[in-house]
Amino acid sequence: MKTKLTEMAPWLAYFVIFVSMIFAGSDHSIHVASQIIILGLFAIAFNVLFGTTGLLSFGQAIFYGLGAYITGMMAKSFGADFFLWALLIAPVAALALSAVLGVLSLRLSEVYFTMLTLAFAQLAWGICVKWSSFTGGDDGIQAIPKPDILNMGGRNYYIFALVIVSICIYLLWRLDRSPFGSVLKGIRQNPIRISFIGLNVFRHKLFAYMISSSFTAIAGGLYAGIDKSIHPDMLVWTMSGSIILMTILGGMRSFFGPLIGVAVFILLEDVIGRSTEYWSFVIGIIMITVVLLFPKGIVGVSRHFAGLFAKKGGQFDNP
Amino acid sequence: MTTLELRNVNKHFGGLHVSRNISMGIEQGELTAIIGPNGAGKTTLFNQITGYIAPDNGNIFFDGLDITGKDPEILVKMGIVRAFQVASLFIDETVYDNLYLAALAYHGKNGNFFTNRRVYKDVAEHCHFILEKLGLSGKEKLKAFELSHGDQKVLDIAIALTMKPKLLLLDEPTAGMSPDERVKMTHMIRNIHEEFKLTTVFVEHDMDMVFGIADIIRVLVHGELIAEGNAEEIQKNPAVIDAYLGHEVL
Numbered sequence: 030m031k032t033k034l035t036e037m038a039p040w041l042a043y044f045v046i047f048v049s050m051i052f053a054g055s056d057h058s059i060h061v062a063s064q065i066i067i068l069g070l071f072a073i074a075f076n077v078l079f080g081t082t083g084l085l086s087f088g089q090a091i092f093y094g095l096g097a098y099i100t101g102m103m104a105k106s107f108g109a110d111f112f113l114w115a116l117l118i119a120p121v122a123a124l125a126l127s128a129v130l131g132v133l134s135l136r137l138s139e140v141y142f143t144m145l146t147l148a149f150a151q152l153a154w155g156i157c158v159k160w161s162s163f164t165g166g167d168d169g170i171q172a173i174p175k176p177d178i179l180n181m182g183g184r185n186y187y188i189f190a191l192v193i194v195s196i197c198i199y200l201l202w203r204l205d206r207s208p209f210g211s212v213l214k215g216i217r218q219n220p221i222r223i224s225f226i227g228l229n230v231f232r233h234k235l236f237a238y239m240i241s242s243s244f245t246a247i248a249g250g251l252y253a254g255i256d257k258s259i260h261p262d263m264l265v266w267t268m269s270g271s272i273i274l275m276t277i278l279g280g281m282r283s284f285f286g287p288l289i290g291v292a293v294f295i296l297l298e299d300v301i302g303r304s305t306e307y308w309s310f311v312i313g314i315i316m317i318t319v320v321l322l323f324p325k326g327i328v329g330v331s332r333h334f335a336g337l338f339a340k341k342g343g344q345f346d347n348p
Numbered sequence: 349m350t351t352l353e354l355r356n357v358n359k360h361f362g363g364l365h366v367s368r369n370i371s372m373g374i375e376q377g378e379l380t381a382i383i384g385p386n387g388a389g390k391t392t393l394f395n396q397i398t399g400y401i402a403p404d405n406g407n408i409f410f411d412g413l414d415i416t417g418k419d420p421e422i423l424v425k426m427g428i429v430r431a432f433q434v435a436s437l438f439i440d441e442t443v444y445d446n447l448y449l450a451a452l453a454y455h456g457k458n459g460n461f462f463t464n465r466r467v468y469k470d471v472a473e474h475c476h477f478i479l480e481k482l483g484l485s486g487k488e489k490l491k492a493f494e495l496s497h498g499d500q501k502v503l504d505i506a507i508a509l510t511m512k513p514k515l516l517l518l519d520e521p522t523a524g525m526s527p528d529e530r531v532k533m534t535h536m537i538r539n540i541h542e543e544f545k546l547t548t549v550f551v552e553h554d555m556d557m558v559f560g561i562a563d564i565i566r567v568l569v570h571g572e573l574i575a576e577g578n579a580e581e582i583q584k585n586p587a588v589i590d591a592y593l594g595h596e597v598l
């Protein structure tokens with residue numbers, strides 16, 4: 030199988046942009062880029078559920094928070110070396126938690142699934158805030174240690190995060206093109222037909238949920254290293270909500286769409302947020318515009334315009 | 349040998365008795381038509397045979413095994429496969445990818461999450477075989493939603509055949525088709541049935557087709573099996589004429 034150019038182009042762009050940040054970026058822009066890749070991983074993992082399988086979880090922040098708290102608490106209690114171990118333990122813990130939550134929620138109809146995921150996440154957030162002796166409560170956890178080599182300025186940590194995020198995104202990209210990925214897309218379009226080609230819908234949804242959640246936990250763990258601090262806001266429902274918004278903004282029908290949505294959102298927040306306090310007003314307008322005029326997101330817009338130039342029959346095979 | 353046997357199958361929807369103590373035996377290799385007026389419970393019967401809903405009571409046997417209440421995915425693996433009254437497709441995918449997904453499932457590749465789905469030669473061959481058999485070659489790159497109504501029904505049946513059924517159930521295969529398409533579909537069903545020695549049950553309102561190709565015809569009225577027999581017997585059966593065919597057929 031030769032890989033088509035249209036499939037490789039987004040990867041090329043990805044590496045050109047994020048690798049060049051290592052050399053060209055100021056401290057501030059490296060900080061922003063770190064946030065983009067980490068939330069980008071969160072959004073791409075979320076989209077395995079949303080855009081691919083058609084499952085709207087409104088509570089993926091629970092796994093983001095889980096990863097962050099496991100990493101923060103382990104590094105804080107056992108020392109900097111455990112920072113790396115925590116990044117391995119976090120996805121495993123997320124697998125276990127998502128298996129339980131998935132079994133409880135995935136048999137329900139769509140709306141109830143969405144509400145239940147929201148409820149679980151809010152419950153976890155409540156625990157984080159109230160159980161302050163364990164989690165640091167409202168203040169979260171500060172001064173999380175990490176290995177010295179990752180500590181020298183934001184750049185080293187950015188490189189570290191970029192390597193891990195890229196591996197994770199690559200794995201999810203493979204999944205997207207795999208037979209399993211095809212089944213998930215089939216479930217989104219026609220779950221009844223899936224069971225009538227001999228496949229168990231629930232089981233495939235559960236695996237998708239577990240995979241998505243464990244990658245989300247890795248993103249959460251990585252986030253704990255950016256500012257060395259974490260806080261209960263990582264679990265609150267607006268966190269899940271903004272990942273949904275960013276995914277829709279970028280385009281949920283495209284693999285890299287969610288990452289683009291995250292990048293645009295964070296860059297806008299950075300630029301507009303510095304010059305006006307009406308930041309949320311501006312992003313609101315942008316969201317409404319995109320959803321009303323370009324329901325397929327930014328990627329949809331660019332495909333649309335590319336399609337105007339390309340001859341009819343130019344295929345865009347889900348890059 | 350009896351491939352499918354129903355014993356005293358009953359199904360209610362609230363106060364509506366849609367399957368009334370239905371018993372029948374379908375022999376291996378038989379081409380059976382089930383006919384009856386709208387709302388007679390034909391689709392509901394298919395739904396019970398294929399595991400989409402369970403009977404209230406009674407039993408269903410397949411190759412001698414009691415399959416009552418088993419889930420569709422298990423029955424598909426055993427060889428009970430259906431096509432739907434309203435084509436049930438992966439609507440955003442191409443014709444080829446609709447079949448490809450079914451073939452991936454048939455070959456047990458569905459759990460593989462790391463390999464490029466395109467690498468499987470046997471799966472691809474399987475799809476091309478089906479495409480050709482059902483006359484869909486040349487349309488494989490069209491998206492399912494771009495197909496004509498008739499081709500969507502053909503694709504639905506193609507997906508079913510991809511699963512290599514032992515027992516194929518077709519729910520109104522010619523519904524909504526033009527007269528030309530009906531003729532083609534009729535030939536196709538007969539050919540498939542003969543070529544694969546496939547036990548086939550189809551529900552149909554087109555009497556030319558029913559009397560043209562079915563070995564056995566079973567008549568369902570108000571959830572009750574009122575007659576079974578060959579074309580001649582059914583056409584002469586006074587109860588069937590009364591309840592369904594009407595007198596103008598004769």
Ligand SMILES: Nc1ncnc2c1ncn2[C@@H]1O[C@H](COP(=O)(O)OP(=O)(O)OP(=O)(O)O)[C@@H](O)[C@H]1O
Pocket residue numbers: 361364366384385386387388389390391392393433
């Ligand atoms: N899930 C359901 N819940 C309640 N009633 C149902 C359900 N499915 C079917 N029915 C009712 O059961 C009766 C039989 O329906 P069914 O679809 O089996 O008929 P049919 O013989 O296939 O008719 P048609 O020729 O119109 O397709 C109808 O009155 C229908 O409204």
Ligand SMILES: [Mg+2]
Pocket residue numbers: 390391392433519
């Ligand atoms: Mg029907």
